[in-house]
Structures are given as C-alpha cells and as structure tokens.
Amino acid sequence: MQQQELLPFEFQGFTLRVERDDDGEPVFHAGDLCAMLGYANPRDAVAQHVEPCDVVKRDVTYPDATGKQRKTQLENWVREPGLWCLILGSHAANALPIRRWVTAEVLPAIRKTGGYQTQTKSKTKPLAIPHLLTLHGESRKLMQELKREMNPAIRRTLHAQLEQCCLLTNIPVPALADIGRELVPEPVPPLVAEFWETYDFLGPELLNHSANPALIAISLPHFAQVAAEHRIKVAPMVEYRRSLGLSASPKFIEIKSVHSVLHARHNESAPLNERLPKTVKCWLFEPVQPPPPS
Structure with missing residues (x-):
C-alpha cells in the first residue's frame, strides 16, 4: 500500500x-x-x-517565477x-x-496514520557517545522536572518527552506514577477566571508586553487602562494582586520588569515627549500549551 x-x-x-x-x-x-x-x-x-x-x-x-517546477x-x-x-x-x-x-x-499526528511506530526496529546505527550523553543528560533533567511538577497535564507532557529520550537510548521507561506525585487541581478562583476571560477578549496584541512567545507579560495598570478604554468593568487591581499568583493555567511564574514590545511599537511613531519607558513591570505567565489533536 x-x-x-x-x-x-x-x-x-x-x-x-x-x-x-x-x-x-x-x-x-x-x-x-x-x-x-x-x-x-x-x-x-x-x-x-x-x-x-x-x-x-x-x-x-519549488515553483519558479513562471509557476513551473524546478529541481x-x-x-x-x-x-x-x-x-x-x-x-x-x-x-x-x-x-x-x-x-x-x-x-x-x-x-x-504522524503515528495516527499507522505508517510509523516508535517500537519499529530501527535500521540506523547506534547513537555516538556524545549524542547518548546529551540524551542521558536530558533524561535526568526531565526526571528532576517530573519530581517537582505536580500539575497532571504538565506531568504527562514531561513523561512523553522522557519516553522519547529513553527509547532513543534503549533504557527502560519509568512509569509516570513512580516519579513524584500529582496534585489534584483546585477550582480556578473566580477572579482569576474573570481576568483571563478579559485578557482573551481584548487579545494579547493589546495586553502582552513580552516578545518571547513562551511568556505572557501583563502590566496590571496597563490592563486596567485598556479595559477602561473598551468600557469593560474589572475588579480593583489590589484584588488581582492577591489572586493572580494562584493562576495555574496560564501558570504564574513571577513579577519582573521586561522589555515591552507594546511600548516599542508605540514609540516608533510617538513624539519624544510622549514616548513610553522601554521596560515595564509585569506579571509573567506561561501560556497554555495547545492540546494534542484528537
């Protein structure tokens, strides 16, 4: 076939x-x-x-300028x-x-097609020692992350990565239940859920100061300002400061000053006396990873 x-x-x-x-x-x-x-x-x-x-x-x-194929x-x-x-x-x-x-x-997604399985006997030669050492080092890091991590979804992702490393190095894959422990997720505080609903409605292009796609950086004063401009009523910022540290999805990381892409975009066309600071103090979150295809 x-x-x-x-x-x-x-x-x-x-x-x-x-x-x-x-x-x-x-x-x-x-x-x-x-x-x-x-x-x-x-x-x-x-x-x-x-x-x-x-x-x-x-x-x-690739197609050339005339639309014909060239090798x-x-x-x-x-x-x-x-x-x-x-x-x-x-x-x-x-x-x-x-x-x-x-x-x-x-x-x-590849394995769903039925034409590829990780258990299939490989025709490639064994990995060289430097590559094996790299994979063993990565396995140790993943084990340490799994021992610390208690979020069930993140643990499953980390264990899948550990499984890949183990398969490539021909070592047994430890069971997920044998590494660390899971924390039963608590209900999302209503104020946190409301905050992220507002963020999703307004969009990251208005609120996310981070240039790093692996981070969400939100300035609470700026969040309140943008919400007010769009006539969205939000809770007092002091209440968000008490609650956002509990955010698990997206996961709260820390509060830190970052180089703001929103300010940089504003400053490109703003007069000198209206330019904004290059850095801004933000709450940093880890974005939610997209679910695997069903």
Whole structure:
C-alpha cells in the first residue's frame, strides 16, 4: 500500500515539512527545524549534532517565477533521532516549547496514520557517545522536572518527552506514577477566571508586553487602562494582586520588569515627549500549551 504523504506542521509562524522515506518512516526537513531552533547555519548544525546515519538527502522542488517546477539541489532531512539531537542541542528560548509541541502534536499526528511506530526496529546505527550523553543528560533533567511538577497535564507532557529520550537510548521507561506525585487541581478562583476571560477578549496584541512567545507579560495598570478604554468593568487591581499568583493555567511564574514590545511599537511613531519607558513591570505567565489533536 502506498504511504500517505504527511502535511506540513505549523508552529508560531514556522513551517516544519515532514515526508516519509523509502521505509515509510518520517523524515523532517533539517532547514525548517534549524530555522525554528535558531541555528544560524543549518548545514553546520546538522554536521555537529546529527549522526550521518540519521541524515537523508532528498530533492526538493519549488515553483519558479513562471509557476513551473524546478529541481533544487539535494537538501538535508533528518530521522527522529536527528530531530531530537537538533532540539536538545539548541539553546534558543523557544527550544522547550518546540520540544513540547513535537511531543504533544507532531509525533502523535504522524503515528495516527499507522505508517510509523516508535517500537519499529530501527535500521540506523547506534547513537555516538556524545549524542547518548546529551540524551542521558536530558533524561535526568526531565526526571528532576517530573519530581517537582505536580500539575497532571504538565506531568504527562514531561513523561512523553522522557519516553522519547529513553527509547532513543534503549533504557527502560519509568512509569509516570513512580516519579513524584500529582496534585489534584483546585477550582480556578473566580477572579482569576474573570481576568483571563478579559485578557482573551481584548487579545494579547493589546495586553502582552513580552516578545518571547513562551511568556505572557501583563502590566496590571496597563490592563486596567485598556479595559477602561473598551468600557469593560474589572475588579480593583489590589484584588488581582492577591489572586493572580494562584493562576495555574496560564501558570504564574513571577513579577519582573521586561522589555515591552507594546511600548516599542508605540514609540516608533510617538513624539519624544510622549514616548513610553522601554521596560515595564509585569506579571509573567506561561501560556497554555495547545492540546494534542484528537
């Protein structure tokens, strides 16, 4: 039976192309991955982090100016071990969200097609010692995170990532119940739920000061100002200050001054006497990760 082609995956404005090799296993476009993970030179990144046996050369065609197809030079694609080596080798700020996205969305979507299973015997050579050490180090970090984390949803995501590392290094996968413990989630305080309903209604483009897609940064005075401009009644800020630390989804992180993208956008066209400070004190939250496809 002919293998079904896989569609590209989208994440935070990036596209990740996925195809199947001759054995029906997925291969991931190395250039797309490197762009997502902040590698300046994809070819060097692949050479440094990925075993040669996990690199696949494939022709890629693009439409030219006339709409006709033209064949380009061979481009690098990587198998799943290479995918993980590139992710784990990246120091970009969005490497962790990408890792969670791959675990929660990309790989489950691929496996639903029935043409790829992690238990399938691999034809690739064993990973080299540096790559094994990287994966073992990542496994230890994930174990430590699991021991600290009590949110059931986050624990499941972390355990799925741990499972990937264990499969690549051929070590047993510990059961989730044997690592740390779960905390039964408490009901969301009404004031916190109201706050996030208002945030969702007004939108992050008006309220989120963070340039980092892995963070939500909200200034409470600015939140009150924008709500008033849109004639939305909100609670006194002192009540939010007492309650927002309990926010679990999005998860409260800390209160910290950040470089404001909203102020920067305002200052681009504002006169000198109307410019806003570059930094603003904000409440920082971790965005809710999208659920895996059903």
